[in-house]
Amino acid sequence: MFYPQTIQKLIECFKKIPGIGDKTAERYALAVLDLDEDVINQFAQSISDSKSKIKRCTKCNNYAEDDLCDICKDKKRDKNLLCVVEDPKSIVLFERIGSYNGYYHVINGLISPLEGINPEDINLDALIARIKKDKVKEVILAVKPSIEGETTSLYISKLLSNTDVIVSKIAHGVPLGTEIDYVDTLTLELALENRKKVTEDK
């Protein structure tokens, strides 16, 4: 209550963003006061647009400004490949690699019986229907390697077991540039299991 009401309100707004605490919110709000007027206007506009303009792609659930997202609109991609991800942010991670040329499908969550999230809650029906309709040849599961992720992957591959769609999963192992000492046991076990031959076949 030591700041004028306008600043106090701004601090409260910053605090609504997960991960921003009292001190950080205060610092950000004071920093906003020092921004140029055009940045301020743009900032206020973008925040307000984020609710009114951003919707989900009707085909893949990615963020979109129209009915279809930019990726689903792109006809030049490989229709045979469909990468299944948990959230729209993952799409950006894969797009940054630059080499993947297929489409995506956001399932918006993972199966988690403990949290009461069942298969029907994450809308897998739409995924399966789309795979059949678009005649997808390979489904790449790219969800996080947690129990929920594994359960979801397993469930999707079961749903597709009576089709001739290839179901694959991104590789797990030791990340590049990491000291092997810092990698957890489970990852190391997976890395060992999924080892790749480096000598030529004899």
Place this chain on the structure above:
Amino acid sequence: MFYPQTIQKLIECFKKIPGIGDKTAERYALAVLDLDEDVINQFAQSISDSKSKIKRCTKCNNYAEDDLCDICKDKKRDKNLLCVVEDPKSIVLFERIGSYNGYYHVINGLISPLEGINPEDINLDALIARIKKDKVKEVILAVKPSIEGETTSLYISKLLSNTDVIVSKIAHGVPLGTEIDYVDTLTLELALENRKKVTEDK
């Protein structure tokens, strides 16, 4: 460019705040998308208000929504005490203590010949004029203990040397709850110099 333009713009806005990098800006922007509509509206409004409604108190330079800030408006405070601080944020730090009952004066910067900031740039004239006009009895210097802070403190006390205003400075020393090992040498030296007698006078 992997996000729709609206999200991309929001990310760019967050990046204008000092200390927010690419990844954090992205995380905040996506978090904004998940906020409730009323929070979004409030957020956009607060940001836009921060430029239009917040000005500086004409008396002490604190943030204010009117000509005078809430503290300068408060007639119940001790007119004899004036605490000189570098920025409005410092006022909040002192107000949180709850026990200081005087007024403040924000000098908006410190003398720093290296950065080309001279005494006239931080508007000390207004401070001195105010001290004389309001018949302040004690000026408490509460700027940060850097070379710039010390220079500024020294300069202000010189300006007041031919008056009977008491000039004091907040104490520097070992902060409470700190391991003495982690305190820098200069602070420790100050703490030693400014030691306080704990035995009774004999």
